[in-house]
Amino acid sequence: MKLQIITKNVEASETIQEQAKKKIGKLSRYLPTIDEGKVEIFKEEAKLPQQRFTVQVTLASKGILIRAQEKAEDIRTAIDKVVDALTSRIERYKGKLYDKGGGISLARQGTTEEAEQTEPQKKVVKSKRFLIKPMLQDEAINQMELLGHDFFLFISAETGKLNLLYRRKDGNYGLIEPERE
Numbered sequence: 001m002k003l004q005i006i007t008k009n010v011e012a013s014e015t016i017q018e019q020a021k022k023k024i025g026k027l028s029r030y031l032p033t034i035d036e037g038k039v040e041i042f043k044e045e046a047k048l049p050q051q052r053f054t055v056q057v058t059l060a061s062k063g064i065l066i067r068a069q070e071k072a073e074d075i076r077t078a079i080d081k082v083v084d085a086l087t088s089r090i091e092r093y094k095g096k097l098y099d100k101g102g103g104i105s106l107a108r109q110g111t112t113e114e115a116e117q118t119e120p121q122k123k124v125v126k127s128k129r130f131l132i133k134p135m136l137q138d139e140a141i142n143q144m145e146l147l148g149h150d151f152f153l154f155i156s157a158e159t160g161k162l163n164l165l166y167r168r169k170d171g172n173y174g175l176i177e178p179e180r181e
Helices: 014-029 075-097 137-147
Strands: 002-008 034-043 053-061 064-072 151-156 162-167 173-176
Touching (some): 002 014, 014 034, 014 053, 014 075, 064 075, 137 151, 137 162
Antiparallel strands (some): 034 053, 053 064, 151 162, 162 173
């Protein structure tokens, strides 16, 4: 597995980089098809010391992305926490893939608070580009769960149209399919 380590606002020693490579490299035991990975380590000026260091890992396995992000007081602890999160996501993915697991993960279910209307003008602060491949709804649900997102944009393998899958507050999923007049 190719592993790229990127740091921001922090200097990661060789020992820390080796620890990250070793622990994240062991994840290929659970999912041997992992081709490459990207580890982002950065330090933020947080009020709580438990949220000072952030480690975000994105793994690619045959076109499927698995991502997890964890915060901790030190880099080593954040790496351990993110490896645990990735392990559980990989196990959940494999369970769904081989019909061993069951049910919909309600871990991210919850209510979201509406943002205050004090700031009159909002702007786009981040833009992403990504390749989309046609997939079935079940594949899109699995991909959304692996990324830990509340929505997922994909091209339906059945219709060839762009669809938006999203998580509802009740834990189920919704699908938006475009139609023209």
